[in-house]
Amino acid sequence: MTYRTAVMGAGSWGTTFTKLLHDAGGEVVLWGRRPEVVEAVNERHENPDYLPGVTLPAGVRATLDPAEALAGADFVALAVPAQTLRHNLGAWLPLLPPDAVLVSLMKGVELGTSRRMSEVIGEVANVPAERVGVFCGPNLAREVAGGEPGAAVAACADEDAARRLQSATMTPYFRVYTSTDVVGCELGGAVKNIVALCVGMAVGLGFGASTQALLMTRGLAEIARLGAALGADEHTFAGLAGMGDLVGTCMSPLSRNRTFGENLGRGMTLDEVISVTKQTAEGVKSAEAVLELARKHNVEMPITEAVTAVLHHGMPIKEAAISLISRSPKPERYGL
Numbered sequence: 001m002t003y004r005t006a007v008m009g010a011g012s013w014g015t016t017f018t019k020l021l022h023d024a025g026g027e028v029v030l031w032g033r034r035p036e037v038v039e040a041v042n043e044r045h046e047n048p049d050y051l052p053g054v055t056l057p058a059g060v061r062a063t064l065d066p067a068e069a070l071a072g073a074d075f076v077a078l079a080v081p082a083q084t085l086r087h088n089l090g091a092w093l094p095l096l097p098p099d100a101v102l103v104s105l106m107k108g109v110e111l112g113t114s115r116r117m118s119e120v121i122g123e124v125a126n127v128p129a130e131r132v133g134v135f136c137g138p139n140l141a142r143e144v145a146g147g148e149p150g151a152a153v154a155a156c157a158d159e160d161a162a163r164r165l166q167s168a169t170m171t172p173y174f175r176v177y178t179s180t181d182v183v184g185c186e187l188g189g190a191v192k193n194i195v196a197l198c199v200g201m202a203v204g205l206g207f208g209a210s211t212q213a214l215l216m217t218r219g220l221a222e223i224a225r226l227g228a229a230l231g232a233d234e235h236t237f238a239g240l241a242g243m244g245d246l247v248g249t250c251m252s253p254l255s256r257n258r259t260f261g262e263n264l265g266r267g268m269t270l271d272e273v274i275s276v277t278k279q280t281a282e283g284v285k286s287a288e289a290v291l292e293l294a295r296k297h298n299v300e301m302p303i304t305e306a307v308t309a310v311l312h313h314g315m316p317i318k319e320a321a322i323s324l325i326s327r328s329p330k331p332e333r334y335g336l
């Protein structure tokens with residue numbers, strides 16, 4: 001069976017996901033909002049702004065027209081920044097095919113509402129959970145676009161829809177697992193960005209593998225704690241969408257979130273870091289939204305709290321580090 005997918009958003013991940021779908025043998029159209037990006041994809045088979053040096057297959061097609069991208073799509077893959085999704089999807093509503101599964105590729109939580117991306121999609125498009133999917137895992141765009149061996153999770157409350165998404169995205173170099181734990185997959189993807197900001201700060205301060213491992217491990221514990229409170233399956237956090245994505249992102253210099261934190265740790269001001277960050281580092285805005293969610297559910301998230309204090313309340317990084325390491329002594333626990 002050949003599926004048709006509209007990929008909405010021609011940044012680094014939308015473009016890479018388009019290539020993946022094409023390599024998996026599907027029909028795919030990429031929507032981009034900037035004419036020069038669409039033209040470069042169609043004419044030069046490249047997206048120089050987001051994936052310089054990666055040659056896209058000649059069959060990959062981009063358009064500026066959302067109606068052209070969305071017509072007849074089985075899947076609509078949403079790859080815009082988490083904070084603009086509500087607005088973007090609202091504009092595309094009249095064009096959405098009635099039976100399409102709407103798939104979030106995004107790893108963020110909405111500021112102001114603390115809604116996960118699947119919740120925003122369900123609410124804006126007024127579709128049931130069975131028509132909302134999530135695709136996530138340790139997937140650094142440049143590596144996936146380069147055809148390096150990789151894997152991800154296709155999650156949907158409707159197992160059959162997850163299987164269809166799996167079959168639309170499996171290639172000889174990329175393996176996809178299914179899950180019905182949408183909440184767990186989304187939280188793994190969104191909250192690891194906040195941990196990666198923190199690991200980046202530690203790297204920028206000159207701290208080594210021991211400190212980074214501490215942050216990743218306790219970061220995973222706080223992700224699992226929030227997940228448990230929100231009804232996720234704790235096992236999800238041991239998988240690709242949890243530990244996999246956390247480790248991949250926190251260890252990679254390609255990660256925008258880790259790099260953002262690293263620049264801060266090296267002593268750049270927040271404004272300076274923002275001005276050199278050309279792509280979306282979702283954790284920066286999502287940190288506040290995740291903290292809000294944690295407070296609402298009475299969940300302690302000390303790393304998220306420290307990152308939020310540094311990014312949004314002017315706390316010096318060294319002070320945040322001291323606040324984390326000097327927390328009250330306790331037994332080591334994982335989950336709730």
Ligand SMILES: NC(=O)C1=CN([C@@H]2O[C@H](COP(=O)(O)OP(=O)(O)OC[C@H]3O[C@@H](n4cnc5c(N)ncnc54)[C@H](O)[C@@H]3O)[C@@H](O)[C@H]2O)C=CC1
Pocket residue numbers: 009010011012013014033050079080081082084088105106107108139140141142278279280282
């Ligand atoms: N880059 C990666 O390795 C991965 C990224 N993701 C997630 O994918 C989502 C998209 O990220 P990337 O493609 O990496 O970001 P990016 O920064 O490379 O591209 C962002 C895209 O969104 C567009 N955009 C920006 N503001 C917009 C607006 N107001 N309306 C519509 N479009 C707008 C940009 O033109 C660009 O095409 C994020 O949630 C990210 O966490 C997930 C897995 C891997």
Ligand SMILES: O=C(CO)COP(=O)(O)O
Pocket residue numbers: 107137138139140141193196245248249254255256257258280281282
């Ligand atoms: O989600 C990602 C890898 O799985 C990409 O991480 P960054 O957004 O930090 O680059």
